[in-house]
Amino acid sequence: MRTPIVAGNWKMHKTWEEAVQFTNEVKEGVPTVDEVETVVCAPALFLKEMVDLTTDSSLAIGAQTMHEEEQGAFTGEISPVALQNIGVRYVIIGHSERREMFNETDKSVNKKVHAAFKHGLIPIICCGETLSEYENQETKEVVTFQVDAALHGIKREEVKNVVIAYEPIWAIGTGKSSRAKEANETCRTIRTALAQQFGDDVAKQVRLLYGGSVKPDNMKSFMEQDQIDGALVGGASLEADSFLQLVEVAKHGK
Ligand SMILES: O=C(CO)COP(=O)(O)O
Numbered sequence: 001m002r003t004p005i006v007a008g009n010w011k012m013h014k015t016w017e018e019a020v021q022f023t024n025e026v027k028e029g030v031p032t033v034d035e036v037e038t039v040v041c042a043p044a045l046f047l048k049e050m051v052d053l054t055t056d057s058s059l060a061i062g063a064q065t066m067h068e069e070e071q072g073a074f075t076g077e078i079s080p081v082a083l084q085n086i087g088v089r090y091v092i093i094g095h096s097e098r099r100e101m102f103n104e105t106d107k108s109v110n111k112k113v114h115a116a117f118k119h120g121l122i123p124i125i126c127c128g129e130t131l132s133e134y135e136n137q138e139t140k141e142v143v144t145f146q147v148d149a150a151l152h153g154i155k156r157e158e159v160k161n162v163v164i165a166y167e168p169i170w171a172i173g174t175g176k177s178s179r180a181k182e183a184n185e186t187c188r189t190i191r192t193a194l195a196q197q198f199g200d201d202v203a204k205q206v207r208l209l210y211g212g213s214v215k216p217d218n219m220k221s222f223m224e225q226d227q228i229d230g231a232l233v234g235g236a237s238l239e240a241d242s243f244l245q246l247v248e249v250a251k252h253g254k
Pocket residue numbers: 009095167171172173174175211212213214232233234235236
């Protein structure tokens with residue numbers, strides 16, 4: 001019922017030549033958008049070129065962050081208007097690295113989600129607990145709070161188009177992925193929180209992704225879970241082969 005999504009988050013990797021090479025290798029190999037939605041969230045510098053290279057492909061291009069204001073004296077920031085203008089479709093909002101290192105808060109995440117919808121961008125909203133919160137068994141409270149805060153004031157008809165990525169911080173880039181069953185239970189908590197705020201009907205439509213050390217060899221275990229609709233992938237999204245393998249698993253994984 002929910003179309004799976006495989007989204008790559010390149011973070012601060014690749015040169016322009018490497019970005020172009022990857023895009024050319026992958027753009028023919030991805031399935032149609034009703035089978036799997038495929039997204040590559042690249043550094044802002046490469047977005048326009050990658051959008052232009054993929055106009056005839058199902059591969060969608062996303063940004064890794066953006067500012068909540070449309071324009072102004074915000075040196076170094078990226079405007080949602082400019083993203084929409086060049087044809088970017090998705091934007092990651094509130095990645096834990098942005099929260100930890102670049103002062104993003106639940107409040108700014110919420111403003112950015114509003115801005116994304118205002119400018120026709122699909123937000124991929126990240127949530128997830130730290131290692132100490134995990135060890136203290138606070139995961140459910142943390143993700144519920146983050147998701148409620150991120151979606152404050154967002155309309156029901158918009159919420160159904162939101163993508164939420166559950167990324168336990170201790171699993172990012174560590175090679176230690178969450179156990180699929182456990183990640184599924186956390187995603188169930190997120191869906192319950194969505195149902196309480198926006199109703200069952202909306203909650204059922206929202207795509208929930210798992211992120212944190214997803215690789216081609218563990219992707220299937222996540223895709224088999226009833227609450228997990230895809231993955232937000234860092235390291236394993238950098239090589240064309242491995243990205244396409246993840247997509248292939250998503251296509252057959254349910
Ligand atoms: O942060 C992530 C995706 O946003 C996950 O990164 P890794 O897949 O490299 O663990």
